Amino acid sequence: MTALLEINGLSVRFPISSGLRDMFIPGRDKHINVLDDISLVLKAGETLGLVGESGSGKTTLARALLGLLPISAGTIRFDGHALKSKQSFKAVRKSSAMMFQDAVACLSPRMTIGALLIEPFIIHGIAIADRQAKAQELLNRVGLAADLANRYPHELSGGQARRVGVARALALNPKLVIADEPTAGLDVSVQGEILNLMTELKTQLGLSYMIITHNLAMVRHVSDRIAVMYLGRLVEVGPTRDVFKQPLHPYAKSLIASEPQPDPRKRRADLAIKGEIPSVLNRPKGCEFNTRCAIARDRCRNEAPKLRAISSTRFVSCHFTET
Amino acid sequence: MFSAVESLMRTVKSLSRDPMGFLGLGLVVMFLLMAMLAPLISPFDPLKINVQSKFMEPSLAHWLGTDQLGRDTLSRIIYGSRTALSISLTATGLAGICGLLLGLVAGFGPRWLDNVFVLLFDSISSLPMIMFALAVITVLGPGTGTLIVVIILISAPGYARLIRAQTLTLKNSDFVLAEKSMGASSGRIILLHLLPNVVGPLVIILSMDIPVVIMLEAGLSYLNLGVRPPTPSWGNILYDGYTSIRSSPTLVIAAGAPLVLATLGFTFLGEGLRDALDPKLQLMSLR
Numbered sequence: 001m002t003a004l005l006e007i008n009g010l011s012v013r014f015p016i017s018s019g020l021r022d023m024f025i026p027g028r029d030k031h032i033n034v035l036d037d038i039s040l041v042l043k044a045g046e047t048l049g050l051v052g053e054s055g056s057g058k059t060t061l062a063r064a065l066l067g068l069l070p071i072s073a074g075t076i077r078f079d080g081h082a083l084k085s086k087q088s089f090k091a092v093r094k095s096s097a098m099m100f101q102d103a104v105a106c107l108s109p110r111m112t113i114g115a116l117l118i119e120p121f122i123i124h125g126i127a128i129a130d131r132q133a134k135a136q137e138l139l140n141r142v143g144l145a146a147d148l149a150n151r152y153p154h155e156l157s158g159g160q161a162r163r164v165g166v167a168r169a170l171a172l173n174p175k176l177v178i179a180d181e182p183t184a185g186l187d188v189s190v191q192g193e194i195l196n197l198m199t200e201l202k203t204q205l206g207l208s209y210m211i212i213t214h215n216l217a218m219v220r221h222v223s224d225r226i227a228v229m230y231l232g233r234l235v236e237v238g239p240t241r242d243v244f245k246q247p248l249h250p251y252a253k254s255l256i257a258s259e260p261q262p263d264p265r266k267r268r269a270d271l272a273i274k275g276e277i278p279s280v281l282n283r284p285k286g287c288e289f290n291t292r293c294a295i296a297r298d299r300c301r302n303e304a305p306k307l308r309a310i311s312s313t314r315f316v317s318c319h320f321t322e323t
Numbered sequence: 324m325f326s327a328v329e330s331l332m333r334t335v336k337s338l339s340r341d342p343m344g345f346l347g348l349g350l351v352v353m354f355l356l357m358a359m360l361a362p363l364i365s366p367f368d369p370l371k372i373n374v375q376s377k378f379m380e381p382s383l384a385h386w387l388g389t390d391q392l393g394r395d396t397l398s399r400i401i402y403g404s405r406t407a408l409s410i411s412l413t414a415t416g417l418a419g420i421c422g423l424l425l426g427l428v429a430g431f432g433p434r435w436l437d438n439v440f441v442l443l444f445d446s447i448s449s450l451p452m453i454m455f456a457l458a459v460i461t462v463l464g465p466g467t468g469t470l471i472v473v474i475i476l477i478s479a480p481g482y483a484r485l486i487r488a489q490t491l492t493l494k495n496s497d498f499v500l501a502e503k504s505m506g507a508s509s510g511r512i513i514l515l516h517l518l519p520n521v522v523g524p525l526v527i528i529l530s531m532d533i534p535v536v537i538m539l540e541a542g543l544s545y546l547n548l549g550v551r552p553p554t555p556s557w558g559n560i561l562y563d564g565y566t567s568i569r570s571s572p573t574l575v576i577a578a579g580a581p582l583v584l585a586t587l588g589f590t591f592l593g594e595g596l597r598d599a600l601d602p603k604l605q606l607m608s609l610r
Contacts, residue, residue, distance in 0.1 A: 066504045093506035106497040110519040123507050 003077075004176055004208050005042035005065070010074035011035055012064050016281070031072075032280045034060050035232045038074070039307060044175070047202070047209040049223030049240065051216065051255070055277050057232040058212045059101070062178045065210075066098055079175060094124050097169035099179040103161035107153035113139075113164055114149030120171040142167040142197060159190040163197070170201060178210045183218055195222055216259045220244055225313075228252045231288045232280060234307055238314035248316040250293050287319070295320055337599040344595020350588025354581070358405040367395035369402040369555050378571045387577040390563050396577050399555040404581060406556040410467060411536040414474035419529045421475060422482025423522065427513050429483065430490025440487070444480035452477055456543060465548045473543075474536055482525060489521040531593030534586035541582055557582045 012035040035057050042048050050058050063069045065076060067089030076083040078092045097120075100106035107116055114135040121128050128134045136146040142163040153161060162182065169177050182198065183191040199222060202209060213219055219226055219240065226243050228236040228251065236249040247253040254273045273292045278284055287305055290296040299319050307317040338344045357364070366386075373393035381388045387396040429440035447455075456473045463469040493499060494517075502512050537557075543549035544558025545565075552559050557578045564574030 063500070063504075068500055068503055090506050093504065098501070098504045100497050100501055102497050106501040108498045108502065108516045108520075111515075119502075119507075120505055123505055123511065 002044050003041050004044040004079055005040075005210075006075075006077040007038055007040045007065070008075045008077075010038040010061075010064065010076060011072050012060055012069055013072040033232060033283070034280055035064060037307075038232075038234055040227055040234065040237065042176070042208055042210060045206060045208055046225065047211060047223045049219035049226040050210060050212045050229060051214060051219055051226055052229035053214060053255075053277055055231075055280075056229040058229055059180055060232070061229070062098060062180055062210070062212055065178060066093070066096065094172055095174045096176040096178065097172070097174045099162075099165045099169050099177065099182055101181040101184050103158060103165045103185070104153055104156065107161065107164065109153055111152075112149065113151050113153070113156070116153070116164070117149070117168055117171060120168065124172065126172070138167040138171055139164075141170070141201070158185050159193065162186060162190075162194050166194070166197060166201070170205065170207075173205060174207070176208045176210065178212070180212045181215075182211060183213070183215060191218070198222070216256065228255065231277060231283065233288060234315075234317065235289070236314075236316045237307070238316075242314060248310060248314065248321045249289075249318045250295055251289050252316075287317075289318075334596070334599050338592075338595050341595050341598060343591045344599065347588045347591025347593070347595055350584055351592050354404050354408060354585050354588065357401055358408045361401050361405050365395075365398035365401040367398040369394060369398040370553050371395075378567065380571070381573060388571065388573045390560070390574055391567060396560070396574060399560055400557070400577055400581055402555040403557045403560055403578070404585070406467075406550055406554060407537050407540060407582075407585065410470055410474075410540050410550075411533050414471045415478065415529050415533050415536055417471065418475040418478040419482055419525060421479040423486050423518070423525060425479065425483040426486025427490055427517060427521070430487040431494055431509065431513055431517060437487070440483070444484050447476065447480045452539075453542075456539070457548070460543070460548050465543075465551060467550055467554075470540060470543060470549045474539060477539075478532060478536070482528065485528060486521050486525060489524070490517055493517055493520055527593060527597045530596055531590065533593070534589040537582070537585055537589070 011033060013031040013033050016030040016032055038061060040048075050061065052058050060069065064071055067083065079095060081088060081092060083089055083092060107113075111119075114132065117135045117138045118128070118131050121134070132149065135149045139146055139148055144160060144163050144167070148156070148160065148164075153164075156164065169179075179198070182194055186194065195218065198209065201207065209222075211219065211223060223240050225238065226240050227234055228243070228249065230251050236243060236247065236252040238248075243252060244256055247256050251273070258273075275292050278288070278291060284291045284301075286302045287293070287296070287300040290300040293300065297320070303319070305317045305319050307315050309315050310321065335348075338348055366384075371394060373389070375393060376385075376389055377391055377393040379385055379389040379393070385395050385397065387400065389395055390399070425440060425444075429437045455477065459473045459476060460469055463472065499512060499516060502516055507516075540549055540556065541558035541561065544556040545562045547559070547562065549558060550556035560578035561575060561582070564572070564576075564578055568575055
């Protein structure tokens with residue numbers, strides 16, 4: 001399998017609004033690293049699950065990949081093209097699409113569903129003979145009634161809006177779909193429907209997915225590989241099955257252990273992490289996780305670990321993975 | 324298009340449930356008809372001077388009497404509504420469009436442009452309205468065109484600020500990001516996605532500002548700085564009446580009454596529209 005998306009050392013920094021005093025003192029302009037040195041490869045046809053708790057930078061990564069945020073360091077290559085300038089992003093927007101977390105809010109409120117579905121074609125200057133027919137074809141593809149084309153976004157249910165999101169993302173037959181919490185706010189049966197739909201369309205159209213979520217059960221079900229994020233860094237990357245079976249990074253261990261078990265008799269090791277995720281404003285020195293890690297030692301408090309290969313498929317950023 | 328007609332019908336319907344709003348609508352429609360049908364309904368030529376019949380009391384021939392030059396007051400009032408409405412509608416309309424475009428660009432454009440615009444808006448609004456108007460009139464000379472320019476300069480910054488604030492809140496909303504992620508151009512986002520979502524409150528504010536503009540026109544015309552005589556304007560009729568208020572008060576009353584009614588009509592309509600179009604505000608007023 002060839003690499004569809006290659007991220008190398010990607011960092012995103014936001015300036016912290018500085019006061020008047022800071023403006024006159026050079027070198028005092030502060031930045032926070034929201035994403036720090038992310039390297040990740042997405043192969044064509046694969047589904048990658050990006051997991052991590054709230055505030056770990058999952059959504060920021062997705063937005064940076066689509067050029068919605070300025071990149072401060074690192075490179076992104078998509079389908080052989082380096083994404084650097086605005087121009088290059090524009091070229092790949094045709095073959096990549098994003099599904100946003102809030103399915104209703106990401107639809108322009110004063111446009112009909114039909115108009116919203118046709119938009120990608122107009123934006124990229126692709127002529128279509130019959131707009132209405134095209135909109136209905138797209139609605140059919142995601143299992144929605146054709147008469148929905150005349151409705152407005154606020155008239156849809158959460159599940160319908162999500163399906164419209166899928167239809168819109170797939171309108172131009174992209175190669176990569178980035179789905180930010182595709183099941184957020186849906187009840188379990190609809191969650192299942194959406195995931196089945198996405199899997200079905202994947203095999204039909206030969207897509208790759210990057211699924212951003214904190215729903216571990218879902219990730220386990222749909223993704224081929226997972227990448228675990230913590231405080232804007234990748235802590236572990238590997239095949240889903242292996243990572244769930246034997247997580248290497250202490251954070252991944254706790255995360256996976258925290259997944260609810262359907263069987264009440266099954267005892268699980270108490271690996272609950274204590275405390276809150278630290279703020280990116282005040283990153284811990286050394287390893288990000290050392291403030292909450294059970295096995296943290298002196299080295300962790302002074303030296304930040306790099307993401308390193310453990311085997312040909314597994315990567316982890318921890319000094320003491322053996323323990 | 325169908326939904327636009329439908330929503331207009333719904334607006335009128337909910338206006339009809341609000342007696343004040345309905346009264347306002349009635350008054351506005353009345354003045355609009357008066358202005359449009361002026362040549363048909365006015366009994367005399369508003370500019371025809373007849374010195375023999377000056378300062379006549381109301382009679383069957385001259386329902387509202389005549390002025391110091393013997394011109395029929397009723398005809399002048401009817402033609403005055405033409406002046407008042409054409410100036411106020413053109414000026415607020417143009418000011419609204421200017422405000423809309425400037426606000427959208429300031430809100431959506433780069434930070435430095437926003438700062439420049441805000442500085443500009445703030446400096447214009449910090450000037451006292453009448454003083455500023457007088458200054459512009461001194462430079463451009465009095466007249467209808469100048470009046471419209473003055474009104475646009477005075478009111479556009481306020482509209483622009485309203486639109487800018489709304490644009491700023493929508494700028495980072497999910498649907499704008501979604502459009503960006505699909506590769507939509509800034510122009511497309513501004514015109515198709517931001518504009519329809521910010522224009523609603525502006526329409527309400529504009530309809531509530533029309534009476535202010537009518538008053539401003541009358542005020543400046545009264546001071547002989549607006550519409551030039553002999554063109555009839557409620558303001559210069561008031562001025563004519565003021566000079567002869569002791570001998571013949573009809574003139575002042577005849578010009579003052581439509582001014583008051585038009586102001587009330589547009590104000591009621593504007594408030595009615597606000598309640599009809601913004602259900603949230605309606606809820607607040609019920610509490």
